[in-house]
Amino acid sequence: MRTKAGFSLLELMVMIAVVAIVAAIAIPIYSNYKTRAKISVTDAIANIYLNQVTDYTFGKKIFLDEASELWGCRELNRDNVIKVCIERIDSQNAVMKVYIDQDILPNIEQPYYQYNLTLVILGEVTCLLKH
Numbered sequence: 001m002r003t004k005a006g007f008s009l010l011e012l013m014v015m016i017a018v019v020a021i022v023a024a025i026a027i028p029i030y031s032n033y034k035t036r037a038k039i040s041v042t043d044a045i046a047n048i049y050l051n052q053v054t055d056y057t058f059g060k061k062i063f064l065d066e067a068s069e070l071w072g073c074r075e076l077n078r079d080n081v082i083k084v085c086i087e088r089i090d091s092q093n094a095v096m097k098v099y100i101d102q103d104i105l106p107n108i109e110q111p112y113y114q115y116n117l118t119l120v121i122l123g124e125v126t127c128l129l130k131h
Contacts, residue, residue, distance in 0.1 A: 046098045
């Protein structure tokens with residue numbers, strides 16, 4: 001008698017279906033992971049500018065005056081960050097917008113995220129709240 005070697009057509013089709021289902025689940029998860037990683041890098045770049053504001057405010061206990069070079073927009077075009085804009089609202093509040101590459105969030109026109117910065121002074125302690 002001859003023994004069968006290999007897989008039947010049905011077994012092969014079942015295996016292909018299982019692989020297709022796993023791929024259909026894994027690809028969107030991986031894509032989402034890549035997007036979050038890119039946004040994480042942009043957040044690290046934003047923290048560089050946030051630290052500049054923080055360094056000054058801890059010493060002076062107010063935000064820089066409106067004529068300072070710190071306020072305004074800086075074109076970066078690196079690591080998916082197009083530009084960073086920091087705007088002084090008053091002596092205790094500011095806004096920082098980080099404009100990111102359109103490829104990261106293609107469904108949003110000119111995507112950015114925003115930090116609202118509030119300077120809180122409690123006696124001798126100065127805190128910069130990022131929210």
